[in-house]
Amino acid sequence: QFPFGRRLPCDIYWHGVSFHDKNIFSGQVNKFPGMMETVRKITLSRAMRTMQDLFPLEYNFYPRSWILPEELPLFMAEVRMMKDNNPSWKPTFIVKPDGGCQGDGIYLIKDPNDIRLTGSIQIRPAVVQEYICKPLLVDKLKFDIRLYVLLKSLEPLEIYIAKDGLSRFCTEPYQEPTLKNLHQVFMHLTNYSLNIHSGNFIHSDSVNTGSKRTFSSILCRLSSRGADVKKLWSDIISLVIKTIIALTPELKVYYQSDIPAGKPGPTCFQILGFDILLMKNLKPVLLEVNANPSMRIEHEQELSPGVFENVPSPVDEKVKVAVIRDTLRLMDPQKKKRKDTHLEDVRTNQSAKGRLRCITSLRKETNHSLEWGCWATPQTCTVEQAVEASEEPPATAPSPEAALPSLCLKQVFPKYAKHFSYLRLVDRVAALFIRFLGVKGTTKLGPTGFRTFIRNCKLSNSNFSMAAVDILYIDITRRWNSMGIDHKESGMCLQAFVEAFFCLAQKKYKSLPLHEQVASLIELCECRLAALHGKRLVCGCG
Ligand code: ADP
Numbered sequence: 001q002f003p004f005g006r007r008l009p010c011d012i013y014w015h016g017v018s019f020h021d022k023n024i025f026s027g028q029v030n031k032f033p034g035m036m037e038t039v040r041k042i043t044l045s046r047a048m049r050t051m052q053d054l055f056p057l058e059y060n061f062y063p064r065s066w067i068l069p070e071e072l073p074l075f076m077a078e079v080r081m082m083k084d085n086n087p088s089w090k091p092t093f094i095v096k097p098d099g100g101c102q103g104d105g106i107y108l109i110k111d112p113n114d115i116r117l118t119g120s121i122q123i124r125p126a127v128v129q130e131y132i133c134k135p136l137l138v139d140k141l142k143f144d145i146r147l148y149v150l151l152k153s154l155e156p157l158e159i160y161i162a163k164d165g166l167s168r169f170c171t172e173p174y175q176e177p178t179l180k181n182l183h184q185v186f187m188h189l190t191n192y193s194l195n196i197h198s199g200n201f202i203h204s205d206s207v208n209t210g211s212k213r214t215f216s217s218i219l220c221r222l223s224s225r226g227a228d229v230k231k232l233w234s235d236i237i238s239l240v241i242k243t244i245i246a247l248t249p250e251l252k253v254y255y256q257s258d259i260p261a262g263k264p265g266p267t268c269f270q271i272l273g274f275d276i277l278l279m280k281n282l283k284p285v286l287l288e289v290n291a292n293p294s295m296r297i298e299h300e301q302e303l304s305p306g307v308f309e310n311v312p313s314p315v316d317e318k319v320k321v322a323v324i325r326d327t328l329r330l331m332d333p334q335k336k337k338r339k340d341t342h343l344e345d346v347r348t349n350q351s352a353k354g355r356l357r358c359i360t361s362l363r364k365e366t367n368h369s370l371e372w373g374c375w376a377t378p379q380t381c382t383v384e385q386a387v388e389a390s391e392e393p394p395a396t397a398p399s400p401e402a403a404l405p406s407l408c409l410k411q412v413f414p415k416y417a418k419h420f421s422y423l424r425l426v427d428r429v430a431a432l433f434i435r436f437l438g439v440k441g442t443t444k445l446g447p448t449g450f451r452t453f454i455r456n457c458k459l460s461n462s463n464f465s466m467a468a469v470d471i472l473y474i475d476i477t478r479r480w481n482s483m484g485i486d487h488k489e490s491g492m493c494l495q496a497f498v499e500a501f502f503c504l505a506q507k508k509y510k511s512l513p514l515h516e517q518v519a520s521l522i523e524l525c526e527c528r529l530a531a532l533h534g535k536r537l538v539c540g541c542g
């Protein structure tokens with residue numbers, strides 16, 4: 001540990017909270033710059049909304065959400081309209097303060113007028129979200145799932161999911177929300193930090209009882225009831241990949257700002273905590289993404305009144321130790337060296353044909369359906385054994401790895417890339433944005449950058465003059481900056497650029513659905529920029 005900084009470079013930096021260190025020029029850091037900002041409740045909701053606008057069906061795993069205070073009138077109006085259309089609809093909403101965690105400040109409402117105002121008119125920034133009223137219950141209790149996801153690399157995108165996670169239980173039997181029970185946090189909120197204070201909380205020493213269990217124990221239970229656990233896993237994998245696809249554009253903007261391309265810098269990886277709720281019909285719903293999931297493997301126990309002691313928590317230990325161990329195994333710089341040496345040996349010893357076969361077998365791309373091996377078969381009551389059995393043999397000759405248990409982290413991207421690549425439209429919009437940012441180290445686009453983008457992509461014409469371009473820039477930028485997200489820099493943020501881009505796409509390709517309008521404009525821009533680049537190269541050569 002280097003609480004006061006360090007002098008020598010390291011090959012892996014394990015930071016406690018955030019990237020926050022611009023003086024690292026090599027190695028790997030366990031945090032991405034900007035991750036904390038990107039997964040905050042408001043930012044996540046905005047990113048999901050953009051994806052829901054483009055691909056409503058694919059992103060219906062995130063509850064309908066509104067951002068407060070600016071969308072309060074919209075929220076009121078939409079609820080009123082939905083109630084008018086369907087008078088039997090009796091919704092419940094959950095209000096979550098932005099930047100809050102551990103259930104802090106969260107409350108449920110039935111009537112939009114019950115949103116709490118702090119002070120006279122000021123509302124604390126928050127997200128108000130449709131409350132999932134019919135969650136899946138186990139032992140009559142609501143629970144959620146914490147899954148660990150390793151974002152191993154942003155470019156190219158590499159995602160791993162841990163094969164086991166935690167299930168965190170409420171401590172009061174669940175009832176659908178009524179005005180009488182709305183305030184009962186032990187019934188509606190699954191946070192460990194809240195439920196631990198309930199008299200009903202059970203610290204268990206086995207993985208399948210008590211208030212915190214392994215997710216695999218829940219799967220066993222479900223599969224013994226005949227549930228399609230394989231489909232559930234496939235839906236969870238989709239949810240994780242789609243969520244990360246929604247987050248990557250913003251992350252790339254932060255990344256180029258902190259670690260400019262072409263300059264020496266570290267690479268990043270990060271363990272994320274995905275909080276997922278299962279609906280009664282087994283559909284997974286994303287609640288939130290945690291940039292700093294707790295890795296504690298102990299809990300406090302009150303030995304006698306007022307006397308506390310840290311005692312091991314076997315459920316946490318089983319899941320979390322494996323996640324950290326295997327993250328380090330995947331990121332291990334020595335392993336990469338060993339693999340490179342092994343490949344080098346192979347190369348020198350094989351004919352061209354044999355070499356190809358060997359490298360392919362190292363990658364071992366299996367089929368492309370979102371399957372979880374024999375993990376989810378109904379008879380696998382000892383899911384763990386099934387996982388162990390389903391693991392591939394080590395790809396290289398005996399190594400120090402051989403003595404370790406099989407990896408608990410499973411690669412899902414690029415493995416399933418072909419199912420999801422069509423969703424990566426905003427990523428391509430972000431690439432255009434980054435291209436025109438100009439000065440390295442910024443995250444916002446100035447008016448000149450925006451004009452250059454329009455000019456180089458030849459988007460202005462007699463119907464859309466450069467004066468109209470300036471007005472579009474000013475209007476959208478001013479509105480986004482007035483929402484008070486980031487006052488550090490002036491200019492157009494990525495989300496504002498995305499909005500302007502969608503606006504241009506709608507103008508140009510009127511009759512198409514939004515995602516086709518956006519895809520068409522991206523292609524046009526990419527083509528025109530490639531042509532311009534080609535011309536410049538030719539001129540340069542000439
Ligand atoms: P925090 O970061 O404060 O834990 P969460 O978004 O995870 O905030 O919400 C806290 C808890 O509230 C969740 O663990 C879950 O039990 C419950 N919850 C959150 N959103 C919803 C929702 N849309 N529907 C039902 N329950 C929810």
